[in-house]
Amino acid sequence: MSVYRRYNYRAYPTQGQRDALSRLYGACRYAYNWALDQRELMRRRHGRMQSYTQLSGMFTQWKNTPGMDWLLAVSSTPLQQSIRHADVAYRNFFRLYKAGRTHIVINHLTGKKRRTGLPRFKSRRDGEQSAEFTKSARFKVGHADGCKWGFLTLPKIGRVKLRWTRDLPSTPNTVNIMRHADGSYEASFTVQVDGETDTPKPLHEACGIDMGLDSLMSIVYTDGTREKIPHPRTLKRHARRLRKLDKQLAREKKGSANHAKTRILRAKAYSRIQNQRKDMAYKLASKVAGENQAVALETLNVKGLARTHMAKSLLDANWTRIIDRIRQLGVQYGRTVKRIDRWYPSSQICSICGRRDGRKPLDVRVWKCPKCGALLDRDWNAAVNILNAAGLAESLNARGGDVRRGLAQAGRNADARETGTRRTVSLH
Ligand SMILES: [Zn+2]
Structure with missing residues (x-):
């Protein structure tokens, strides 16, 4: 495969190359926006769209009209690619539109109406x-x-x-x-x-993962080991500097040279955070997908949680990116990745006797099952339940009920380090 x-x-372009690139970016932006425009015109007038080939031919003609020679001064392939990208973006939108899955939203500040899913025009002021x-x-x-x-x-x-x-x-x-x-x-x-040459050998049959904001991930493996991966808190570590730059920016006059300098500093600080988050997500996902033949995960309501006061911490946790990457690598490595329904009450069920206790506030980290008396750690217990619900816990059953008890129990020294398996997780 x-x-x-x-x-x-x-890349480190020279000043001359930067100027040339900037002209090229401008032309690409123009081509992209032009293609979106043509598409929208065609949809409004005839309710259909041109093929990519038609669009590309029209653009070549347009380039050769008087006054458009600045488009001829740059390489033509990137312009064609921009039209191709606009074509894909618009096709995706059109599919949603025909399926009735787009709607109009109104911006409450400006009163402007906008259809969801419609590709956006590119601007000179976009960061990328x-x-x-x-x-x-x-x-x-x-x-x-x-x-x-x-x-x-x-x-x-x-x-x-x-x-x-x-x-x-x-x-x-x-x-x-x-x-x-x-x-x-x-x-x-x-x-x-x-694709097959670099597939790592799995270390475990299966694992169940509970994702949280206290520990980023609590993982239990079918071989009876478990581990917690701490929340990276990237944003918190950079918060002071970001706040300082924001204040400085507010003081400086818009359009001044210093204002521009500070803006770049702030963009740099943010891109450092972005890079660290991405790096963390990729490392973690390749560890999880690489080490396990099967992975059980929860389906998370990230959008719902993002509206709460935990939003910042949530962004830092980067769940969506980690899960996407695990699935991607899962396909690549030939692993099974199972998602548990979002409404499955993984933190309410006792993983040992199956008794369903009610909801518990987030600050309850440890609880005692009123039926079997087991002292359960919220995260470990949920991870065992997820493994169970995915139907991946068979080998735990074969090893006897005690394995499960040990895995879900609070305060027990079942962490991988203590059981002798070597773990190398160093995520910031
Ligand atoms: Zn119980």
């Missing part, structure tokens, strides 16, 4: 700018063995320096050159690789 992988490198080159643009990547730097040659841009952090497994199909909000550049390649 061959799959596409992304390989990203930090990007342009994509395909093979047909004949971009080239060069790297000398052992050298810290690589080079990406792009048409009408030139040779852009890349920080070479790892080798590309084969010739890339596309490259996306991005400019982030903090002013840094990145080149992202898609490469076709053989």
